[in-house]
Amino acid sequence: MPPPSDTVKVAIQWPGAFPKLMEIDQKKPLSAIIKEVSDGWSIIQNHEELALQYAEGPGFYITEKNRNEIKNGAILRLTSSPTITAQQLHDRVQSSSMDVKLEGLKDLARSSRDITFAQEFINLDGIYLLTQMVESSNEKYQKLQKIMKPCLGEMLSYSLTAFVELMDHGIVSWDTFSVAFIKKIASFVNKLGMDVSVLQRSLAILESMVLNSHDLYQKVAQEISIGQLIPLLQGIDQEIQTYAIAVINALFLKAPDATRQHYVEDSIDILDFPLSEMANILTQKQLRSIILTHVIRSQNGINNEMAHQLYVLQVLTFNLLEDRMMTKMDPQDQAQRDIIFELRRIAFDVEQDQNNLGGSIEKRKSMYTRDYKKLGFTNNVNPALDFTHTPPGMLALDNMLYFAKHHQDAYIRIVLENSSREDKHECPFGRSSIELTKMLCEILKVGELPSETCNDFHPMFFTHDRSFEEFFCICIQLLNKTWKEMRATSEDFNKVMQVVKEQIMRALTNKPNSLDQFKSRLQNLSYTEILKIRQSERMNQEDFQSRPILELKEKIQPEILELIKQQRLNRLVEGTCFRKLNSRRRQDKFWYCRLSPNHKVLHYGDLEESPQGEVPHDNLQDKLPVADIKAILTGKDCPHMKEKGALKQNKELLELAFSVMYDSNCQLNFIAPDKHEYCIWTDGLNALLGKDMVSDQTRNDMDTLLSMEIKLRLLDLENIQIPDVPPPIPKEPSNYDFVYDCN
Numbered sequence: 001m002p003p004p005s006d007t008v009k010v011a012i013q014w015p016g017a018f019p020k021l022m023e024i025d026q027k028k029p030l031s032a033i034i035k036e037v038s039d040g041w042s043i044i045q046n047h048e049e050l051a052l053q054y055a056e057g058p059g060f061y062i063t064e065k066n067r068n069e070i071k072n073g074a075i076l077r078l079t080s081s082p083t084i085t086a087q088q089l090h091d092r093v094q095s096s097s098m099d100v101k102l103e104g105l106k107d108l109a110r111s112s113r114d115i116t117f118a119q120e121f122i123n124l125d126g127i128y129l130l131t132q133m134v135e136s137s138n139e140k141y142q143k144l145q146k147i148m149k150p151c152l153g154e155m156l157s158y159s160l161t162a163f164v165e166l167m168d169h170g171i172v173s174w175d176t177f178s179v180a181f182i183k184k185i186a187s188f189v190n191k192l193g194m195d196v197s198v199l200q201r202s203l204a205i206l207e208s209m210v211l212n213s214h215d216l217y218q219k220v221a222q223e224i225s226i227g228q229l230i231p232l233l234q235g236i237d238q239e240i241q242t243y244a245i246a247v248i249n250a251l252f253l254k255a256p257d258a259t260r261q262h263y264v265e266d267s268i269d270i271l272d273f274p275l276s277e278m279a280n281i282l283t284q285k286q287l288r289s290i291i292l293t294h295v296i297r298s299q300n301g302i303n304n305e306m307a308h309q310l311y312v313l314q315v316l317t318f319n320l321l322e323d324r325m326m327t328k329m330d331p332q333d334q335a336q337r338d339i340i341f342e343l344r345r346i347a348f349d350v351e352q353d354q355n356n357l358g359g360s361i362e363k364r365k366s367m368y369t370r371d372y373k374k375l376g377f378t379n380n381v382n383p384a385l386d387f388t389h390t391p392p393g394m395l396a397l398d399n400m401l402y403f404a405k406h407h408q409d410a411y412i413r414i415v416l417e418n419s420s421r422e423d424k425h426e427c428p429f430g431r432s433s434i435e436l437t438k439m440l441c442e443i444l445k446v447g448e449l450p451s452e453t454c455n456d457f458h459p460m461f462f463t464h465d466r467s468f469e470e471f472f473c474i475c476i477q478l479l480n481k482t483w484k485e486m487r488a489t490s491e492d493f494n495k496v497m498q499v500v501k502e503q504i505m506r507a508l509t510n511k512p513n514s515l516d517q518f519k520s521r522l523q524n525l526s527y528t529e530i531l532k533i534r535q536s537e538r539m540n541q542e543d544f545q546s547r548p549i550l551e552l553k554e555k556i557q558p559e560i561l562e563l564i565k566q567q568r569l570n571r572l573v574e575g576t577c578f579r580k581l582n583s584r585r586r587q588d589k590f591w592y593c594r595l596s597p598n599h600k601v602l603h604y605g606d607l608e609e610s611p612q613g614e615v616p617h618d619n620l621q622d623k624l625p626v627a628d629i630k631a632i633l634t635g636k637d638c639p640h641m642k643e644k645g646a647l648k649q650n651k652e653l654l655e656l657a658f659s660v661m662y663d664s665n666c667q668l669n670f671i672a673p674d675k676h677e678y679c680i681w682t683d684g685l686n687a688l689l690g691k692d693m694v695s696d697q698t699r700n701d702m703d704t705l706l707s708m709e710i711k712l713r714l715l716d717l718e719n720i721q722i723p724d725v726p727p728p729i730p731k732e733p734s735n736y737d738f739v740y741d742c743n
Helices: 031-040 082-092 099-110 115-123 124-136 145-167 180-188 196-212 214-222 226-234 237-254 259-260 273-281 285-294 306-325 334-350 361-374 382-387 394-406 410-418 430-444 469-487 490-509 516-524 529-543 546-574 639-645 675-688 696-713
Strands: 007-015 019-025 050-054 076-079 576-581 586-595 601-607 622-625 629-634 656-661 666-671
Touching: 007 490, 019 031, 019 076, 019 601, 031 666, 076 082, 076 226, 082 099, 082 115, 082 124, 082 410, 099 115, 115 124, 115 145, 145 196, 180 196, 180 214, 180 226, 196 214, 196 237, 214 237, 226 237, 259 469, 259 529, 285 306, 285 430, 306 394, 334 361, 334 382, 334 394, 334 410, 361 410, 361 601, 382 394, 382 430, 394 469, 410 430, 410 469, 410 675, 430 490, 469 490, 469 516, 469 529, 490 516, 490 529, 546 586, 546 675, 546 696, 576 666, 576 675, 601 629, 629 675, 639 656, 639 666, 656 675
Parallel strands: 007 076
Antiparallel strands: 007 019, 050 076, 576 586, 586 601, 601 622, 629 656, 656 666
16 A cells, blocks of 8 residues: 555665665654654754755755655765764865865865755855955965975866856855955966866856856956966866856846947957947957867867857857847938948949039939939939838848948949849838848847757857858848849848748858858759759658548558657656756756656666766666656746746746656656757656647648658659549449359
């Protein structure tokens, strides 16, 4: 007979004694359970000074808040209470013995992952103690540094690790730290030959300071420049490179918005106009080429965290265009009007100075109107009015001028080529450039904040100092080429833009390594090829709609659905590594979950680092029987999305969140690595519960597999038309004399 739901069977350990198997009544107070356990071992120590914690993994303490998470079969240990442990570690890390101090710091770094312990240690001014130890790390042991440098580096590493873990709980505000502490952390980054682990923690601390406090951003910006971080990118340690780019992104992301209007080519002091200075540095060839050479093209490859940081850097770099994208042209601004005059001059090789033009004012206006029409502006009389809509605003005019100056031959060819066509077949360069710029901003999501989970960076954008402008130049030539291939007229403008967008999106899918590869890919995506692709996809999705085919689909659909179900369950058996996220910063913490081969139990547990392959069941400490699962919740219905207000606002995370509900108000919360894994897991869990698999991935797989299976079964009927309705049944014969008589 199974135990009641409010009773769990566990094993409890005590040093020097045999483990006990016992049932814990969840209705009893935790203090009563601890007293019962300690009395059973005749422990003299006051039971109020004792506590229960998990024996495996990080060893988190069990409290009244989390006791419902205890599973049947869990291994616990009786140990000192978090208050006692915090006091002991507080004393040990101040010991005069270097060995005792080092071991104390190791235990502190490990224990600080538990919020219960962290709260107690912080109550003892533990954060202040650690900051004082870090600030005096060089001075206090300056005489011993030569003979004990490895030991001191290790002590400093564990001190910083404990500090990071304690701050990660969000109990203490980042605004409380002194300039001296910031200077000390910055000195670790700037110092040559610093221990790798110290460097990693120092960069992580600087990133958190910048992201969590405006005041600290100003102070960090005084101590750390982008130029000082560049040498870290040239090393071979990808973790250091990742942290360095993360700090660059944090400084860039938190630069005051008010300074965006000052973004120009000038060199401006980072303290006065930090975003402008950041923009100038990011557009310099040195940083871009170093990232391209030492990170993107490194033989080490790119892990998920590095891909995310490169994606963030890509987004923030393109967001520098937002100001121009949202700036309307002032028709009365002569400097802006001169850009349009320059476009006319380059295209038609005419003189700009109106005073040197002969003829009447009306004649000159007529000549300008004619030329502006050839340039493809919607407003031929005053083309400045074409740039008063945002987006794309002045950004479109910037792109046109860049194209005209840096790809002059192509620009002149496009303008003159369309000038000589019939009116209805000319491709309007001005209108096309404006709409194309708007489209490219939508594709690259200019102006949007980077997602917490996205890794979608494009290497080709790191290969050129003016990558967006070059991207535009390639695409405007594509647009003109596609226009000719479609033999389009002005009425077909929107259709052409749709085809061009499809060409661009398909070329970006393969993530070309350079702009030349992107251009080459576009050459293979002509309008004819796009039609073929569309026709093929249409065949896969819409063809075979006759009644016999529909009946065949209906017949084989259960087989396909069962195949998809087995694939989902097999993927759950392989398991997935999930990243732990919170609203404050990305963390390099992971946990793994997988289904047992008999589909009866979910095994899961925390990991120190991202695994290279599957994690064995034996390495996962916790279990959840599938029979105990009550429901699967997704999106905003998930408890962890409701609890974390900051996460609730993040659309990307909402789309990847799901929870497994079990027992009474207990849940296992997930945030999938990507949309594909989200679909796999929600489908698989629903299949385990006997529910329908309703994800987009299931629908796509069903359509693909159904189409393939039908085509295979109809191979023998190729080029034979299948009737929409069955043939009529003939009338019965007048007699059956034609039946063969066996006698």
